Amino acid sequence: MKRTGIFFTYFQGDRLRDFPLALEGLLCRENIFYYDALYDSTDGLFYLEPASERELLKIHSREMVARVRRTGDYESAAYSAGGTIQAAREIAAGRLDNAFVFTSFGDHHAGGDFFGGMCYFNGAALAIADLKDKGLRRFAIVDTDAHHADGTRDIFANDESVLHVCCCWQDYADGKNNVDIKIPYGISDEEFLNRLERALESRVLQFQPEIIFWEFGYDATRGEYGDKGLSPDCHPRIASLVKSLADRVCQGRLIAILCGGSSRSIARYTIPRIINCLAEVDKI
Ligand SMILES: [Zn+2]
Numbered sequence: 001m002k003r004t005g006i007f008f009t010y011f012q013g014d015r016l017r018d019f020p021l022a023l024e025g026l027l028c029r030e031n032i033f034y035y036d037a038l039y040d041s042t043d044g045l046f047y048l049e050p051a052s053e054r055e056l057l058k059i060h061s062r063e064m065v066a067r068v069r070r071t072g073d074y075e076s077a078a079y080s081a082g083g084t085i086q087a088a089r090e091i092a093a094g095r096l097d098n099a100f101v102f103t104s105f106g107d108h109h110a111g112g113d114f115f116g117g118m119c120y121f122n123g124a125a126l127a128i129a130d131l132k133d134k135g136l137r138r139f140a141i142v143d144t145d146a147h148h149a150d151g152t153r154d155i156f157a158n159d160e161s162v163l164h165v166c167c168c169w170q171d172y173a174d175g176k177n178n179v180d181i182k183i184p185y186g187i188s189d190e191e192f193l194n195r196l197e198r199a200l201e202s203r204v205l206q207f208q209p210e211i212i213f214w215e216f217g218y219d220a221t222r223g224e225y226g227d228k229g230l231s232p233d234c235h236p237r238i239a240s241l242v243k244s245l246a247d248r249v250c251q252g253r254l255i256a257i258l259c260g261g262s263s264r265s266i267a268r269y270t271i272p273r274i275i276n277c278l279a280e281v282d283k284i
């Protein structure tokens with residue numbers, strides 16, 4: 001069994017309206033640790049902290065942070081990024097093995113000086129900046145959202161400490177540590193998983209990251225706004241693939257970050273199954 005952290009805020013909007021209730025049965029397990037933005041426990045152990053401005057400025061420009069403040073979404077964006085930063089800290093300190101981070105606003109369209117597409121701050125990039133300060137040196141980001149991770153690519157384009165594998169519509173030449181996997185419309189789950197495994201496995205084994213971040217977007221699911229034809233069952237299978245790689249190369253250190261997707265029923269179906277996989281609930 002893994003020690004799995006769940007990082008949860010109350011700003012997420014309609015798609016996550018069934019949560020945390022939909023996690024019932026998971027939250028009472030002794031290997032699952034729930035970090036909540038609302039309830040400040042007396043010992044502070046399981047309280048989710050928003051990202052501070054000092055932390056945001058490690059990746060984002062001061063001017064951009066000021067622009068996000070003017071949108072009215074600053075607080076929920078800071079909690080979203082804060083969950084990922086905190087998850088990474090808990091894993092680096094050895095208190096957790098892996099984590100699932102609920103977000104109101106995702107990561108991957110937020111660059112050093114720009115944001116858009118429902119992303120304000122890049123939580124994975126902020127967590128990596130924090131881990132670098134703690135001495136970690138090698139990181140992998142796997143992105144299975146339907147869209148290209150322009151913000152993440154902007155931040156790490158010239159950073160050899162980060163392997164970035166992005167499933168999107170592009171077919172870029174392999175830029176050494178920056179890889180796009182072309183995902184055509186109407187792809188089957190099997191073919192998606194085959195392409196992902198082929199692109200990921202050898203690179204991750206060679207790169208030897210100390211932790212893997214998984215930008216989990218479900219907007220490529222059938223009927224979603226980034227529909228590529230995937231079934232809801234594909235996402236727990238992606239979780240299993242990425243987790244087994246993390247188990248092989250970095251003692252299971254893995255953070256799943258909720259990215260794109262709008263359907264309430266797909267969230268309710270996939271997220272508990274992904275957390276089951278991360279926490280190895282079925283192995284009990
Ligand atoms: Zn997307």
Ligand SMILES: [Zn+2]
Nearest residue numbers: 148166168180
């Ligand atoms: Zn891409």
